[in-house]
Amino acid sequence: MAALSLSRKKNASRNAAVERKNLITVCRFSVKTLIDRSCFETIDDSAPEFLNFASILEQILSHRLKGQLTWFGYESPRSFWDYIRVACTKVSHSCICSIENMENVSSSRAKGRAWIRVALMEKRLSEYITAALRDYKTTRRFYDDGAIVLGEEANMLAGMLLGLNAIDFSFCLKGEGLDGSYPAVIDYTPYLKFTQSSDSISSDEEELRTLGSSGSESSTPENIGPPFAMDENSWYNKCKRVEQKYRLALEQKGYLEELVRLREVQLSDSVTQNKLLLQRIKDTELNHKLEKEQLEYIIVELQDQLKSYHRFGHLSADASLSQISFDPGHSQDGNGKHDSSRLSGGKEETPSLLGLCGSLTSVASYKSLASLKSSECLASPTTEMTSPGLTPS
Known part of the structure; x- marks a missing residue:
């Protein structure tokens, strides 16, 4: 029984070693294909070489990543962004804070994918990986034994990513590539050789x-023999x-x-x-x-209301002008100004004349008042005082 468990452990360790070696090898192939593709065109989100590289790097950074323990003792899954966010805090002028505050990126996996794209555009992906691997205490806290970032392959990873600094990347941080609901799937087909001579x-x-x-021939009895x-x-x-x-x-x-x-x-x-x-x-x-x-x-209603408002404004203006022109108390002189001297200076007219003027509301009655004053049928106290030969009693 002990021998069986020992053999199982050896098989598990051998499989883990093969998995680590395969991931690093495929990552080296993907970096080479990216460099070859960049010689002909700009690398963006639509390039299959980049999508494969991003999936490979995500698999490497998620290899044997520990889960997060909750208050109830359960282990919830964790993304590699949680490790990068903590391990790369000492990097000067890093993009960690800007990615953490992105509004259109909510999940942890989506933020990790956005970080890969921003680091490639900044030509600092190798620098971020190197700084994270130097923080061995944090790396040990986030990963189990046998992880790629804890082995010798980590140094190879940082070295091969250095060649990506010669490529100009152009990514959109609002595309479908940042969707954290889809897992990272590696396509091994471009790296397989189906050659057979x-x-x-x-x-x-x-x-x-x-x-x-x-x-x-073996079914025949004559061929059965020493040969x-x-x-x-x-x-x-x-x-x-x-x-x-x-x-x-x-x-x-x-x-x-x-x-x-x-x-x-x-x-x-x-x-x-x-x-x-x-x-x-x-x-x-x-x-x-x-x-x-x-x-x-609404525009048609506002136009109708505006037309009715202008029409009502013209009517009210005409009414006010007619009221002013027909009001005897607002008579004007030759210059168009109100004759206030009759109201403020001099003597007032007789009460009977004022009553008569106040009762007139039309132009015809106003003209009749003027005719009465001119025919001297009515004598005012002012004319009597100023007539020659008459003395006041």
Whole structure:
């Protein structure tokens, strides 16, 4: 039992070592493909080489990352951004605070992906990784034993990322690449070589033909003898080689089927999101149409109210002017000014004349008053006082 557990531990450690080596190797290949692609065009979010590199780097930084213990003792998953945010606080003029305060990025995984893009645009990704790895205490607190960032591969990672400083990146921090709901999927297809020479094909066919002929000949009694016994080891080795090649082809087939399945899932999710976006666009257009109609109706009402206001203003102005022109108490002199001297200076007219003037409300009555004053039918105290030959009694 102890030997079985020991063998399991050895197998687990060997698998972890193979996983670390494969991730570092694939990361080196992705950096090389990025450098080759940058010679012809600018690298942005649409480049498949960058998307693969970002997925590989995310897998490396998330390798054997510890979870966060809650108050109830449960372990919740954690993103590599939690480690970068703490380990890179001592980096001068870092982008950590700006990414932490981004409004359109909410999840921790999305902030980590935004940090990768900003660090590449700043040409400081290797500097951030080196500063984080130097803080060994924080790294040890966030990762379990066997993690890539705790092994010798970490120094290789910081060194190979240094070559990315020669590339000019251009990213949009509001695109779909920052969606934290999708996991990072690595595409190993560009790094696999499916080369098979004609010699190997002929040898495989020869081996299969030989195996088939040996099986048919072995059923005949005349071929049973010492020659078959002498070549038993060679036949066994050939069978082993064919079986090994079959298993390798079967594993590649399984990988490709899994890759196709992931692509189908992503395609179905994209179709669903596309339908939702189209429905949202239709709703937005309908709302905009309704708002436009309401605004047009409001504009027509305001124009009608403005016309009625101008019409009412003209009528009120005409009424006020006519009232002023017909009011005898507001008579004007030749210069258009009110004759206030009659009201303030001199003697007042008789009460009977004032009453008569106050009762007149039309132009005709006003003219009749003027005719009465001119015909001397009515004598005022002022005329009697100023007439020659008359003395006041």
